[in-house]
Amino acid sequence: MIAVVSLLTALDRSGHRATEPRRAVATLIAAQPGHFTAAELVAAARARRLGIGRATIFRTLDLFAELGLVERLELPTGGHAYVACEPTHHHHVVCSSCGRTVDVGDLGLADVAREVGRRTGYRIDTHRFELYGLCPVCAAEARTTEPAAEPAARPAVGSTVGPARR
Template sequence: MARELLEALDQAGVRLTGPRRELAALIARRQGHFTAADLLADAEQRSLGIGRATVFRLLELLADQNLVERVDLPDGRHAYVPCEPSHHHHLVCVSCGAISEVDDCGIDAVTAEAARRSGFEIQSHRLELFGRCPRCQNVESRQ
């Protein structure tokens, strides 16, 4: 998956530098969401000597390319989720942080209805679903 990220960055016309390769690898080995601080900690732990600014800059780049999406967790923190560049939404497991992608199953009808009632011209929307993933449900029911 690190490869995909790098290819997409290459497509975007930016340089494939050492730090970017390393960060791409770190992102790839993470599952579910992660925060900028997580990435920074990973890099630090491996003594990669990557600066704070570089991490934020890469995340911004990836977000611009829709390779990563910013998700606002219920507790107010910001997390990032590596994902497909197409429009979709996320299901976030509140126990383990696993992420599942959801495509637009009917949300457009909801936004259209809201637009009709309110008179707003809707430009974008954000839907985030929080719950427990199948694995965490199993773990809990076994206890």
């Protein structure tokens, strides 16, 4: 969960202007409890009559992403969402129900990548790793609710382990 101040400070430091629209977007982002889409920010901005254009929201998200303040996640469904986070290298575990996202650090995957590189001859320079499942809150709720009510999210097949694999 990132603070508005962090977003604005990073803007300043990078030589970009902390304009009103960017401040407003930062506030919207900081208020998101989990991952979010650009469309959700657009709707929130409209609901609050902020008068911010959709293109501005995309541009601001791009800028924040470039600065490492926001990251774009792939969801199990194949869609994308953004999540605010610290600009250190890390991976995410994402709740497939509420979208809450937790940084889980490096996980030592650089070693895995190195080993694969050694084995295949590929010069690996990038890796991505994401974990999906129910967060403690949603898991507890699911336990309280009908156990037969299974999550609607169907993970995309591919480089994935999960219920879709059958």
